[in-house]
Each structure stands twice: as structure tokens, then as C-alpha cells.
Amino acid sequence: MSMRVTLLGTGDTTGTPTVGCTCDTCAEARERGVERSRFSVHIENERTGESILVDLSPDFRQQFLSWDVPLPDAAVVTHVHFDHLDGLGNAYRVFDSLPVYAADTVDPETGESVADTIRRKYDYLDRVSVHDVSPMESTTVCGLNLTLVPVEHPPLLCFGLVVEDPATGAKLSLSGDTSYDVAENSRERLREPDLFLADAIVPAALCDRHPIGGSDHDADGVPRSFGTKHMTREGAQALATALDADTTRLVHTAHYYPVEEAFAEPLAVDGEQYRLDGTGVTRLDTEGEAAAGGDTTQSELTTD
Ligand SMILES: [Zn+2]
Ligand SMILES: [Zn+2]
Numbered sequence: 001m002s003m004r005v006t007l008l009g010t011g012d013t014t015g016t017p018t019v020g021c022t023c024d025t026c027a028e029a030r031e032r033g034v035e036r037s038r039f040s041v042h043i044e045n046e047r048t049g050e051s052i053l054v055d056l057s058p059d060f061r062q063q064f065l066s067w068d069v070p071l072p073d074a075a076v077v078t079h080v081h082f083d084h085l086d087g088l089g090n091a092y093r094v095f096d097s098l099p100v101y102a103a104d105t106v107d108p109e110t111g112e113s114v115a116d117t118i119r120r121k122y123d124y125l126d127r128v129s130v131h132d133v134s135p136m137e138s139t140t141v142c143g144l145n146l147t148l149v150p151v152e153h154p155p156l157l158c159f160g161l162v163v164e165d166p167a168t169g170a171k172l173s174l175s176g177d178t179s180y181d182v183a184e185n186s187r188e189r190l191r192e193p194d195l196f197l198a199d200a201i202v203p204a205a206l207c208d209r210h211p212i213g214g215s216d217h218d219a220d221g222v223p224r225s226f227g228t229k230h231m232t233r234e235g236a237q238a239l240a241t242a243l244d245a246d247t248t249r250l251v252h253t254a255h256y257y258p259v260e261e262a263f264a265e266p267l268a269v270d271g272e273q274y275r276l277d278g279t280g281v282t283r284l285d286t287e288g289e290a291a292a293g294g295d296t297t298q299s300e301l302t303t304d
């Protein structure tokens with residue numbers, strides 16, 4: 001028995017296809033019948049039959065209609081951006097109870113912790129209970145050990161997540177929304193995952209279209225961060241290498257990827273499913289297709 005991990009939402013804040021967008025990447029996604037909806041990951045502990053949802057996507061309803069996974073017994077929220085939290089309203093009349101776990105660190109930017117913000121914004125949802133979690137400390141939820149690790153997503157506090165199965169030693173690490181500039185002690189906790197889900201919002205080549213450009217350049221001058229809030233594809237892959245990840249999927253990707261790169265490996269699409277049994281990673285869904293050709297013309301890029 002093992003962890004079954006389903007990528008419910010693999011896109012950035014607007015998702016792919018983006019509403020009203022006719023770019024080649026959005027057109028190709030429609031053509032292929034694939035989506036990158038707003039971020040969410042479902043983790044089922046097959047030993048106990050319980051499951052945890054990481055982040056509450058605004059696309060919650062469609063995600064649970066589209067993919068064969070049970071409603072979660074608990075949820076974890078990495079940070080308070082719209083695309084990771086605003087799906088919590090879907091809990092209304094759907095759950096008898098839903099415990100939500102979030103960091104207790106007070107964010108100087110908002111004056112409250114992620115847990116506090118959820119409590120305040122969703123005080124009308126009687127069936128949701130918010131539980132404070134101390135970052136870097138392991139908490140057992142649904143028979144799995146969860147650890148929130150601080151990452152870099154200015155100006156807000158944001159956390160990556162480590163999920164470990166104490167029965168098998170299987171390990172899933174999520175970068176969270178972050179630049180490449182993740183502190184060493186957080187990297188140490190994320191290290192050597194069987195499966196690594198890494199924020200890779202755009203390819204490094206698009207950094208010149210960011211208002212402040214790229215950052216965290218490597219020895220060859222390639223920016224590993226897009227602005228200061230997200231990793232580039234190259235940055236996400238460099239972090240995967242640094243962490244010695246077994247299998248890596250790139251998530252939180254934007255429709256700004258040129259169409260010929262947008263569906264190439266290892267970029268994830270919604271519905272991918274993996275089993276982690278402590279001895280390795282098995283992909284359970286059908287493999288995605290290779291890339292198509294095309295061109296994009298875009299001006300300045302905005303991301304959250
Ligand atoms: Zn588009
Ligand atoms: Zn964010």
C-alpha cells in the first residue's frame with residue numbers, strides 16, 4: 001500500500017487554456033483536450049483510505065468531477081494567493097467537516113499567518129477548522145507526515161511541503177510557489193524525494209519580458225528565477241538536480257510557454273497520477289504526447 005498522488009491542477013493563476021486567450025499554446029491545449037487548471041495536488045494514503053488535498057484551487061469542483069479521486073479528509077494550504085486558497089468556498093455543503101492545516105508564522109506583509117488569514121476569510125464556513133502548523137516541524141495527518149518548509153515568494157510568506165509515508169519511507173516534495181532562492185535548511189528537508197513537483201512558471205528565455213527580468217542566474221548566465229516570485233523551467237530543473245529528486249514534474253506553468261515547448265517533458269498536465277510505494281515511482285495515467293510546432297507573439301508577462 002502506498003501514496004497515490006494525483007496532479008489535479010498544474011497551471012498558474014490564469015490556467016491553460018486562459019479564458020479569452022487565443023495564443024497558440026492555449027489553442028493547442030484545446031486541440032489536445034488537456035488543461036492546466038489552478039494548482040492543487042491530491043494525495044491518497046492507500047493504507048488508511050484517507051486523503052489530503054494540497055491547496056484549494058478555484059477549479060476544485062471541476063477537478064473532482066474530472067478525476068477519479070475521493071474528496072479529501074484534510075487540506076493543507078501553502079499560501080494565501082487566490083489560485084491556492086479561493087477554492088475553499090467549495091467546502092460549503094460538500095463536507096461535514098474539513099480540517100485545514102496551515103503555517104502559524106506571522107507574515108509581516110499581512111500581519112497575520114496563513115492560518116489566520118484562512119480563519120478570517122472563511123469564518124462563515126462552520127465545518128472548516130483551521131489548524132496551526134509550525135514550519136519545519138512534522139505533523140501527522142491521515143497517517144502521513146507533513147512538513148511545511150519556508151520558500152521565497154515575495155512579498156508573501158509561502159511554504160513548500162514534504163509528505164512522507166512513515167510505513168514505506170516514500171517521499172513527495174513540493175516546491176510551492178517560489179524563486180530558486182530557497183534557503184539551505186529548507187532544501188535539506190526537501191532533499192531526495194521520490195517525486196518532486198516544482199514551480200516552473202516560464203522558460204528562462206522569457207525573463208526579458210518580465211518587468212524586472214530574471215534573477216538567480218547560473219554560471220552560464222541563465223536566470224533560474226522569473227522576477228523574484230517563481231522559478232524558470234531551468235531553475236526548477238536545477239533545483240530538482242540539487243535535491244537529487246528521483247522523478248520531477250514541472251507544475252504551475254503558464255500559457256506563455258511557446259507552443260513547441262509547452263507540452264514537452266517534464267511539464268505536467270492535469271490528471272497525471274503517480275504511486276509512491278517506498279521503492280520508486282510508478283506513473284498510473286496514460287503518458288502525455290510530444291510537442292507540436294508553432295509560434296507565439298506576446299508582450300509583457302504578468303504572473304502571481
Ligand atoms: Zn494563451
Ligand atoms: Zn503564489
Ligand SMILES: [Zn+2]
Pocket residue numbers: 012013039081083084177252304
Ligand atoms: Zn500560484
